[in-house]
Amino acid sequence: MSAAPLSRRRFLTRATALGCSLAASPLVTPVTMASAPWDNRLVVIILRGGMDGLDVVQPLGAPEFRQLRAGMDPGQTADAPAPQDLDGFFALHQGLADLMPFWHRGELGFVHAVSTPYRDKRSHFEGQDILEAGTGPDDPRGIRDGWLNRLLQHVPGIEAETAFAIGRSDMLLTRGPAPVANWSPDAAFTLSPQARLLLEEVMHDDPLFRDTMLEAMALSDGSMPASGSAMPDVGMGDMRQSMQTARQSGGTADIARFAADKLRGDTRIAAFSLNGFDTHARQINTLPRALSDLQTAILTLREGLGAIWDRTTVVAMTEFGRTARLNGTRGTDHGTGGAMLLAGGALRGGRVIGDWPGLSEADLYERRDLRPTRDVRAHAAWIMRQSFGLERATLQDAVFPGVDMGPDPRLLL
Secondary structure, X not given: OOOOOOOHXXXXXXXXXXXXXXXXXXXXXXXXXXXXOOOOEEEEXXXXXXXXXXXXXXOOOOHHHHHHOOOOOOOOOOOOOOXXXXXXXXXXXXXXXXXXXXXXXXXXXEEEEEEOOOOOOOOHHHHHHXXXXXXXXXXXXXXXXXXXXXXXXXXXXXXXXXXXXXXXXXXXXHOOOOOOOOEOOOOOXXXXXXXXXXXXXXXXXXXXXXXXXXXXXXXXXXXXXXXXXXXXXXXXXXXXXXXXXXOOOOOHHHHHHHHHHHHOOOEOEEXXXXXXXXXXXXXXXXXXXXXXXXXXXXXXXXXXXXXXXXXXXXXXXXXXXXXXXXXXXXXXXXXXXXXXXXXXXXXXXXXXXXXXXXXXXXXXXXXXXXOOOEEHHHHHHHHHHHHHOOOHHHHHHHHOOOOOOOOOOOXXX
């Protein structure tokens, strides 16, 4: 009796036993990107850890600020330059000083005193889930998918290359039924000789599986062709060589460079996250490192996008802000109101937007945090409306259920 044909499912099961390291493959390790019928581009960066908006966009015009941050020259180290003046009231942390030319060209802006609806518990995990889901903490629908995926669900003609999720960790932001491509900068295949033989057997008479595996390998080495182009006709020797070559970089510049490369093609949306914004201790040392990554991402995107930059908006968001006062270890604890960063040639920048609540003790939320005066989702929704033309009702009811978008802040040109 002849053996049953080796199916894709059986191959994956057997290959796992033979040491096929699928956990490292770009099929399961995300960078998210998407293509769509419009020409504008969007990059969403999740800043994990709770970025201290008060230190990034410093309200030096508020007399209480230096008192609240006593014991630390705001945003400075002994050999660092002073914060960069923005508008006479706010100043930019020197960790983003290389972005000041963007500010002067109107390609950089900030929204202050914003937050999600999340209050009081101040958990990173809950806060990030609520930020990426785009819902309220008590939403009866629960946290099932991300707001960026729900956006894609309401746009016709979406393909996998419309949006890319990029990075090593899963992103709720892009999770859902709409097709989204995933890529990790250090994704690689590790195949034993037995697994390679199994792969040859399966791929021989299965063009669909062959193309999927070749696409995965191309993503692994960052050389995936533009959407719609045929996968290269390579032999098993070439494929083996590709499998043996792992991408070992995976830094912020690599992620941003990959995103820019895809956005120059059919991709319209890219999303990734940056870590390091949890600054409980010695914030004067820890925050500049995180801001350096953010600055690198924006500079690399600008360089890589070329003329496409003029049609691009970058939105950097965080799960919550941090306490107004320094703690005993010269850091800041989990707070409420924070800031979002906007960049791109499509931006109407050179502004710090928001209803400033003040920093007196009576003005602080629970006498400890910057009081949020606007929902961060409202500004994201206006960017979606102005970039992609979605109806306000769709944004308020489906993409960001329950949000009140309020008046148009005119964020884009």
